[in-house]
Amino acid sequence: xxxxxxxxxxxxxxxxxxxxxxxxxxxxxxxxxxxxxxxxxxxxxxxxxxxxxxxxxxxxxxxxxxxxxxxxxxxxxxxxxxxxxxxxxxxxxxxxxxxxxxxxxxxxxxxxxxxxxxxxxxxxxxxxxxxxxxxxxxxxxxxxxxxxxxxxxxxxxxxxxxxxxxxxxxxxxxxxxxxxxxxxxxxxxxxxxxxxxxxxxxxxxxxxxxxxxxxxxxxxxxxxxxxxxxxxxxxxxxxxxxxxxxxxxxxxxxxxxxxxxxxxxxxxxxxxxxxxxx
Numbered sequence: 209x210x211x212x213x214x215x216x217x218x219x220x221x222x223x224x225x226x227x228x229x230x231x232x233x234x235x236x237x238x239x240x241x242x243x244x245x246x247x248x249x250x251x252x253x254x255x256x257x258x259x260x261x262x263x264x265x266x267x268x269x270x271x272x273x274x275x276x277x278x279x280x281x282x283x284x285x286x287x288x289x290x291x292x293x294x295x296x297x298x299x300x301x302x303x304x305x306x307x308x309x310x311x312x313x314x315x316x317x318x319x320x321x322x323x324x325x326x327x328x329x330x331x332x333x334x335x336x337x338x339x340x341x342x343x344x345x346x347x348x349x350x351x352x353x354x355x356x357x358x359x360x361x362x363x364x365x366x367x368x369x370x371x372x373x374x375x376x377x378x379x380x381x382x383x384x385x386x387x388x389x390x391x392x393x394x395x396x397x398x399x400x401x402x403x404x405x406x407x408x409x410x411x412x413x414x415x416x417x418x419x420x421x422x423x424x425x426x427x428x429x430x431x432x433x434x435x436x437x438x439x440x441x442x443x444x445x446x447x448x449x450x451x452x453x454x455x456x457x458x459x460x461x462x463x464x465x466x467x468x469x470x471x472x473x474x475x476x477x478x479x480x481x482x483x484x485x486x
Contacts, residue, residue, distance in 0.1 A: 225256035225279075247272070248290075255279040269294065270312070277301040291316065292337070292345055300326045310335040314370075315345030321358055323349065328362055335368040 222229065225247070227239060234242045239260045249271035258264075259279040266288040267280075274294040280286070281301040286308055293315040302308065303326045311327070314337045318324070327333060336359065339346040349355055360366060360374060367375045 222250040222252055224254040225252060225258045227257055227260070230258065230261065259283065265307075280305065287332075292340065293343075297323070299323060302327060303329060305330065306332070308333055312337040312340075314338055314340040314347065315343070316347055318347040318349050320349055321352070321355060321362075324359065324362065331365065333363060334366060336363065336366060337368075337370050339370050341371075 229247075230239055230242060230245065231237060233247060234245055236242045239257070240263055242261045242264055244266045245258075245261065245264060246268045248268050252269065252272040252274060255269075255274065255276070256279065258267075259282040262282060263285055264283050265285055267283070267286060268290040270290045270292040272294050274291065274296060277291075277296060277299065278301045280289075281304045284304065284306055286305050288310045289302075289305070289308060290312045292312045296313060296316040297318060299313065299318070302311070308330050309332050311333065318338065327336075338355075338359075339350045352358075356369065359369060367373065
């Protein structure tokens with residue numbers, strides 16, 4: 209019971225942004241010294257005195273219950289603002305945030321293109337996010353089938369819209385991948401039904417990469433002939449030089465095998481047995 213009461217009191221305290229909250233979250237003693245603030249998922253409804261952080265550059269207010277952005281109007285140096293997952297419908301106070309470059313308002317209740325006209329005066333604005341498929345955040349305005357084209361016309365300096373590159377490095381590649389994906393999806397359906405494609409066939413036969421047996425036989429025969437010829441030349445020479453070092457054994461198959469007698473050589477000899485005569 210005590211913990212629940214303490215949590216309710218804490219939540220009530222966070223409903224409105226106070227100087228104490230800003231200082232505790234930033235670690236600064238002076239509001240004007242705060243450059244970065246992360247106030248996500250605190251249940252904030254009223255932005256209170258946040259407008260006194262006049263040197264604020266980055267602000268994360270995602271996951272709250274904010275409806276009124278009026279206190280943000282004095283943040284002239286603000287460059288990155290995350291307002292995703294709130295209840296914002298009016299962006300008018302952001303008109304005076306001259307340094308704003310990156311704005312995330314996905315997951316709010318912005319209902320019309322007209323609500324975005326106030327942002328057209330922000331010359332540095334390069335990135336706008338009205339929907340986020342990763343978290344399933346969107347806005348009613350995104351239901352307009354041509355809203356993307358309209359926004360790109362309204363903001364010619366945009367580089368990224370809804371997380372997708374629309375200008376600059378990588379934009380052409382992204383558009384190409386998107387076109388390919390749409391083409392593939394379109395080819396999968398015909399009259400509303402998934403088109404069945406025949407199974408892919410291999411380019412070559414299963415045994416294409418195998419060495420043919422006839423080739424193996426030729427190689428083996430050549431090796432035998434070479435070995436036999438080599439031994440026929442080497443062994444007689446050895447016998448004439450060291451007649452007492454070589455013994456001849458007769459096998460059942462009438463094959464003669466010449467064996468060197470290791471006792472006739474020094475202990476440092478490198479060999480003891482010859483290859484069999486073929």
